[in-house]
Amino acid sequence: MRKTKRKSKFWTLLLMIGVIVIAFKSNITLTGQSLFGKIDGDKAGSVPVSTTFDSADFISTDNLHSSNAILVRLDNQKVLLEKNSKQKVFPASLTKIMTAIVAIEKLPDLKKSIVLPNSMFRELYKADASMAGFTANERVRAIDLLYGVMLPSGGxxxxxxxxxxxxSEKEFVEIMNQKAAELGMRNTHFTNTTGLHDDKHYTTVKDLSILLSxxxxxxxxxxxxxxxxxxxxPTxxxxxxxxxxxTLFKNLENPAIDGGRILGGKTGYTNEAGLCLASLAQKDGREYILVTAxxxxxxxxxxxxxxxxxTVYDKFFKHT
Incomplete structure (x- = not known):
């Protein structure tokens, strides 16, 4: 009788130890996921000793000039840093990222010439919009206009x-908003192609990271x-x-950063939006995008x- 009771206690104790071990392991796994997310080459929750984590916890967003920011690893869309990333902002000329990609997708022949009508220039000059340097009735290839959109931010x-x-611009903006909806940019609405200020023309840096990706x-x-x-x-x-x-590289002294490099970007500014930037950087074959506003x-x-x-790329690259 005593042997039976001892065996029963033994198996009960063994079962309890097993439950504790399983619970402990589960807690480690969950903690690993919440801190580090999915790790390259391994299943989520697996934490090899030799792995270098893509964590930007060492970057204090309080030290940024920008009120809104998001850093994303491009290949897996992992968010590495956020600061008010879902807060409504005015995109200024970062709008032109959408203008450019929609135009590329809608134009079958980028070498086709387009005549710039005189009527568009009066309003652009009146609004003090940034310009690329083309003039009324100039005949320009579509591809040249795209470079004019992105490099000098030409309205x-x-x-x-x-x-x-x-x-018309109005009809084109409808296509822009359709594309935004298609991409899941739920907190974005465009009213123009240039980013000139309008209270109803808004987005978030999170949505802009989706667009740029x-x-x-x-x-x-x-x-x-x-x-x-x-x-x-010649035209x-x-x-x-x-x-x-x-406009990015004109103001960037050195695109090389701690073994990595800033590859490109689009700047933006209005009084209401402040200074904005969407950029692409690379280190060790991996690409990252940073959107700030x-x-x-x-x-x-x-x-x-x-x-x-x-600042963000430098500190992040030093720890990757």
């Missing part, structure tokens, strides 16, 4: 593409986005063509959005 290039593709899958967009300068062929107005310089300053001040990008 006339945006309107020229929009009117050619959809008949999508656009960079397009080879033409990526080539334009990462160009530091570009020269157009009926500019016999020597026009040379564009990227709401930095104080203007075109004449220090470029705080670019400073933030350098």
């Amino acid at each position: 006339e290039c945006c309107i020229g593409l929009a009117e050619h593709i959809a008949g 999508y656009a960079l899958k397009n080879n033409t967009f990526e080539k334009v986005f990462t160009a530091s300068h570009y020269s157009t062929p 009926n107005v500019h016999s020597g063509g026009i040379t564009f310089d990227s 709401g930095a104080k300053g203007n075109h004449e001040s220090a470029q705080y959005a670019i400073e933030d990008a350098y």
Whole structure:
């Protein structure tokens, strides 16, 4: 009788130990997932000793000039850093990322010439919009307008593409909003192609990271986005063509950062939006995008959005 009771207690104790061990292991796994997420080459929750984690906990977002920021690893869409990433912001010229990718997808022939009508320029000059340098009635290839959209942030290039593709900027904006909905940009609404301020023209840096991740899958967009300068062929107005310089690279002293490199980006600014930047960087064959908005300053001040990008990439690359 005593032997039976002892055996019973023994098996009960063994069962309890087993339950405790399983619970302990489960807790470690859950903790590993919540801290580090999915680890390269391993199942979620597996924590090899030799693994270097993609964690940006060492970057204090309080030290950023930008009020909103998100850092994403491009290949797996892992969010590495966030600061008010779902808060509504005004995108300024980061709008042109959507303008460019929609135009690329809607134009079967990027070498097709487009005439820029005189009517568009009056409103752009009145709004003090940034311009690439084309003039009324100039005949320009679509691909040259795309570089004009992304590098010098040319408003006339945006309107020229929009009117050619959809008949009017208003109709083109409807396509932009349809694309935003298709991509799951739930907190985004566009009212124009240029990013000129409108209270109903808004987004989030989270939504912009979704957009940029999508656009960079397009080879033409990526080539334009990462160009530091570009020269157009001669036109009926500019016999020597026009040379564009990227607004990012003009203000970036050195794109090389701790074994990595900033590959390209789009800047933006309005009084209401502050200084904004969407950029692409690479280290060890991996690509990362950083979207920031709401930095104080203007075109004449220090470029705080670019400073933030350098700070984030520098600190992150040092720990990867």
